[in-house]
Amino acid sequence: xxxxxxxxxxxxxxxxxxxxxxxxxxxxxxxxxxxxxxxxxxxxxxxxxxxxxxxxxxxxxxxxxxxxxxxxxxxxxxxxxxxxxxxxxxxxxxxxxxxxxxxxxxxxxxxxxxxxxxxxxxxxxxxxxxxxxxxxx
Amino acid sequence: xxxxxxxxxxxxxxxxxxxxxxxxxxxxxxxxxxxxxxxxxxxxxxxxxxxxxxxxxxxxxxxxxxxxxxxxxxxxxxxxxxxxxxxxxxxxxxxxxxxxxxxxxxxxxxxxxxxxxxxxxxxxxxxxxxxxxxxxxxxxxxxxxxxxxxxxxxxxxxxxxxxxxxxxxxxxxxxxxxxxxxxxxxxxxxxxxxxx
Numbered sequence: 343x344x345x346x347x348x349x350x351x352x353x354x355x356x357x358x359x360x361x362x363x364x365x366x367x368x369x370x371x372x373x374x375x376x377x378x379x380x381x382x383x384x385x386x387x388x389x390x391x392x393x394x395x396x397x398x399x400x401x402x403x404x405x406x407x408x409x410x411x412x413x414x415x416x417x418x419x420x421x422x423x424x425x426x427x428x429x430x431x432x433x434x435x436x437x438x439x440x441x442x443x444x445x446x447x448x449x450x451x452x453x454x455x456x457x458x459x460x461x462x463x464x465x466x467x468x469x470x471x472x473x474x475x476x477x478x479x
Numbered sequence: 480x481x482x483x484x485x486x487x488x489x490x491x492x493x494x495x496x497x498x499x500x501x502x503x504x505x506x507x508x509x510x511x512x513x514x515x516x517x518x519x520x521x522x523x524x525x526x527x528x529x530x531x532x533x534x535x536x537x538x539x540x541x542x543x544x545x546x547x548x549x550x551x552x553x554x555x556x557x558x559x560x561x562x563x564x565x566x567x568x569x570x571x572x573x574x575x576x577x578x579x580x581x582x583x584x585x586x587x588x589x590x591x592x593x594x595x596x597x598x599x600x601x602x603x604x605x606x607x608x609x610x611x612x613x614x615x616x617x618x619x620x621x622x623x624x625x626x627x628x629x630x631x632x633x634x635x636x637x638x639x640x641x642x643x644x645x646x647x648x649x650x651x652x653x654x655x656x657x658x659x660x661x662x663x664x665x666x667x668x669x670x671x672x673x674x675x
Contacts, residue, residue, distance in 0.1 A: 392669075400659075403662075423510060424510065
């Protein structure tokens, strides 16, 4: 981290460049959102720009580019848990893939209300005998 | 009672305790917002239909708010740099600018919220609006918290500069780290809610 007067001045000059870059990236983010990209591409580009902007803020404004090891260890531990929290929805999404075909057969006349994972559709009773095999998965 | 290692770094960590403390606080904040972003993903992936942020929300106002928050980040950094250079007058100017920009952010948020309410759009209206109001509302509370701290350091708290300038500069650094984090959260909230 900067200490002497010259170091402080050099650091603030760098931060002004970062500020200009952040402003430019904000304009790019908004402009890209009007390109009507497909959702996966729009999410990828939007997140890439956001991560770039976030990294600039963390590295320069928050001085992480030149910090003590204990701060790096603390943030590494934090971000490993953060990554886990971001990963959790993917587990839920894979469960959704299993449930989805069951929902599709539910409207069938006379079919059972048995769906996976212990759920019950439309609050109905769960009867194995009446299942008729229609809703097995 | 004197707080230990608040102006001179702790021999074990190489940091003043206030700086380590604010980083630990920010680590907990990462998890707080992380849980909400995770919730957002679950709600969005699990819903049959999800509105495009642009169709429901005001992108130009949110873009203006992004510019405002980024500008406030550079002004608070300049206020810290001014103290490092021993220029208290410039500190007051830049910190005052930061507080002014923070109020600007809140006023725009107020306009956004009241326009939504006037159109009958409430958190209970849809899942999208529920997560929008929750995430931006929590972020706005952080902005208000920042205004309170920065306002104190700009006003009555600045007396410390006369008696212990090093300690005061460290306080501004800690306040600045918090404020940059508030900016960082908005950088991710803006595209997530408004643009995708």
